[in-house]
Amino acid sequence: MRKRPTNRYTGFIKAGVLGTFVYKFSIFGWLVGDIVALVIYCFLWIAVFANSPTATINGFTSTGMLAYVVSARIIGHLVNSSSSFYNVGSDIREGTIANRLSKPINYRRTQMYSSIGQYIGSFILFFFPLYVPAQLILHFAFGVAFPAWYNILLFLVSSFLSMLIIDSFDFIIGQVAFFTGALFGVMLVKDAVMSFLSGGMIPLSFFPQGFQTVFKFLPFSSMLQTPAFIALGMYSFEEALIKIAWQCVWVVFLGLLSYATFGRTVKRVISVGG
Amino acid sequence: MIEAQHVTKVFYRPIRKQGLSGMAKTLFSTRKEKIVAVNDVNFSIGKGEIVGYIGANGAGKSTTIKMMCGILTPTEGKILIDGMEPYKGKYRNKVLKHIGVVFGQRTQLWWDLPLVESFKLLQSIYEIPEKDYNERLTNLKSILELDKFMDSPVRTLSLGQRMRADLAAAFLHNPDIMFLDEPTIGLDVLVKEKIIAAIKQIHAQYQTTIILTTHDMNDIANLCERIIIIDEGKILFDGPLQDVKNRFGDTRQVFVSAKDRMDLEEFNKKFAGQLQFEVIDHYLSITFDADKVQTKDVLRYVFNHCEVIDVKIKENSIEKVVKVIYEKKAY
Numbered sequence: 164m165r166k167r168p169t170n171r172y173t174g175f176i177k178a179g180v181l182g183t184f185v186y187k188f189s190i191f192g193w194l195v196g197d198i199v200a201l202v203i204y205c206f207l208w209i210a211v212f213a214n215s216p217t218a219t220i221n222g223f224t225s226t227g228m229l230a231y232v233v234s235a236r237i238i239g240h241l242v243n244s245s246s247s248f249y250n251v252g253s254d255i256r257e258g259t260i261a262n263r264l265s266k267p268i269n270y271r272r273t274q275m276y277s278s279i280g281q282y283i284g285s286f287i288l289f290f291f292p293l294y295v296p297a298q299l300i301l302h303f304a305f306g307v308a309f310p311a312w313y314n315i316l317l318f319l320v321s322s323f324l325s326m327l328i329i330d331s332f333d334f335i336i337g338q339v340a341f342f343t344g345a346l347f348g349v350m351l352v353k354d355a356v357m358s359f360l361s362g363g364m365i366p367l368s369f370f371p372q373g374f375q376t377v378f379k380f381l382p383f384s385s386m387l388q389t390p391a392f393i394a395l396g397m398y399s400f401e402e403a404l405i406k407i408a409w410q411c412v413w414v415v416f417l418g419l420l421s422y423a424t425f426g427r428t429v430k431r432v433i434s435v436g437g
Numbered sequence: 438m439i440e441a442q443h444v445t446k447v448f449y450r451p452i453r454k455q456g457l458s459g460m461a462k463t464l465f466s467t468r469k470e471k472i473v474a475v476n477d478v479n480f481s482i483g484k485g486e487i488v489g490y491i492g493a494n495g496a497g498k499s500t501t502i503k504m505m506c507g508i509l510t511p512t513e514g515k516i517l518i519d520g521m522e523p524y525k526g527k528y529r530n531k532v533l534k535h536i537g538v539v540f541g542q543r544t545q546l547w548w549d550l551p552l553v554e555s556f557k558l559l560q561s562i563y564e565i566p567e568k569d570y571n572e573r574l575t576n577l578k579s580i581l582e583l584d585k586f587m588d589s590p591v592r593t594l595s596l597g598q599r600m601r602a603d604l605a606a607a608f609l610h611n612p613d614i615m616f617l618d619e620p621t622i623g624l625d626v627l628v629k630e631k632i633i634a635a636i637k638q639i640h641a642q643y644q645t646t647i648i649l650t651t652h653d654m655n656d657i658a659n660l661c662e663r664i665i666i667i668d669e670g671k672i673l674f675d676g677p678l679q680d681v682k683n684r685f686g687d688t689r690q691v692f693v694s695a696k697d698r699m700d701l702e703e704f705n706k707k708f709a710g711q712l713q714f715e716v717i718d719h720y721l722s723i724t725f726d727a728d729k730v731q732t733k734d735v736l737r738y739v740f741n742h743c744e745v746i747d748v749k750i751k752e753n754s755i756e757k758v759v760k761v762i763y764e765k766k767a768y
Contacts, residue, residue: 174561
């Protein structure tokens with residue numbers, strides 16, 4: 164009897180979770196680095212607002228800004244938990260791709276499932292222990308309201324979709340790294356660009372109007388700003404649903420694109436030997 | 438049952454020029470050189486056979502293996518595994534379920550995870566029923582002595598341990614066909630012996646068809662009855678190992694280190710001129726055909742005529758034969 168094909172991949176979710184826990188110490192390193200960065204960001208924005216003639220900048224109050232910067236940073240780590248980029252790049256470079264391809268499964272899907280595992284792992288190990296205290300501090304020290312219960316649910320959905328979008332995106336870029344040979348360099352550029360364009364540093368509403376129009380047709384805002392705005396309750400329920408629908412579009416589009424590009428890359432990789 | 442029918446694989450590789458300016462030129466050049474990695478190869482391998490697939494570096498061994506596991510598509514001709522072409526989309530997963538591969542230089546285990554987790558992943562990939570999984574894993578664990586490091590992350594294993602684990606991983610789903618691409622590369626003699634013994638035992642138990650590539654002729658001598666020799670993409674020889682030995686003679690080499698000298702002319706006369714002498718590293722090497730001269734007679738003569746410090750005997754016939762074949766590029 165033929166089982167449902169997904170069963171063959173569920174093992175990768177578990178492997179992804181385990182993989183995250185293996186690197187728990189490096190996560191603590193990130194944690195410390197993040198807390199330092201967050202403190203710096205907070206002081207920076209407090210100074211900016213103190214010297215601003217108006218109480219709001221581009222629709223953000225100073226506490227609103229604080230809440231956004233802190234949340235975006237922490238959520239950024241959660242949605243960026245996929246290691247597809249590195250896995251694809253190194254599998255191709257080191258030739259382990261031949262081993263992976265000799266298995267009766269789809270390589271792209273194995274990567275996606277282990278990314279789901281990594282998302283779960285980093286939710287438990289990183290997101291929860293950092294986000295909850297951050298919300299408490301924001302609430303009691305700065306009077307930021309707690310998110311509504313439905314926002315939390317929508318956020319869970321939205322951040323999961325963000326992770327899938329980033330996973331596909333990373334998977335595609337990971338292949339580019341193979342052709343250029345500079346895995347680490349491409350990663351630095353990718354991370355910087357993504358963090359900037361997805362709203363990780365400043366909300367996208369700070370960009371000039373022209374850019375914002377272009378961004379509407381790019382996947383970046385779906386990667387981070389959508390779940391961050393939802394978590395902060397900055398969208399109405401209807402707006403949130405529309406944004407999530409957009410995320411779904413990107414999940415499907417980039418997902419298909421990643422399958423398609425990988426088919427071509429494999430042909431090429433394998434035809435030059437390895 | 439594996440059949441290769443007129444299989445040819447051609448690669449196109451961009452022509453790279455040397456130096457910085459050469460690199461810049463390469464960037465904009467579309468010129469490519471044609472490399473025929475495998476050239477009109479034909480063979481047929483039956484169920485349960487162990488075949489040694491040998492050739493110098495770059496002879497086309499790995500390319501052939503990659504075509505047999507569906508990673509590469511032949512440019513011409515076809516490969517049939519139980520009547521199906523593994524590199525065709527509709528057959529790929531069907532064929533791959535019954536194939537196991539070990540690339541000696543690359544691990545298929547998950548680097549960061551404890552070894553046992555790699556096995557569990559493979560269980561889910563191949564949908565191995567719990568009962569079979571436990572039974573086989575217990576068996577493989579004892580054959581390959583994996584117990585000590587089942588819970589260690591793969592990256593902490595030594596090369597020998599990792600290789601044994603890789604073998605177990607490849608046999609876990611009890612494949613009908615196993616491709617072993619240099620499974621003993623870089624291993625010390627003891628581990629090599631263990632691995633060869635394990636492969637023998639697993640073969641005896643599961644009747645797996647095994648295709649083995651290696652540069653170690655001892656592996657071949659210990660495991661294979663049939664060898665295929667490939668060079669520059671062409672098959673030079675396909676037949677029983679014994680044939681190769683017979684054709685080139687079963688030579689022996691006796692190394693003697695002695696306190697006093699012997700009269701070599703006299704010695705050779707005694708054996709009807711069948712001996713060849715050479716001095717290698719302070720040892721006198723005596724080479725002869727084992728079909729015509731008995732090793733024990735040579736040794737007896739040596740012991741009777743001088744005070745011996747040390748004796749070594751080497752039977753490296755296959756290695757030599759293969760070397761001759763590689764050099765002559767013909768069988």
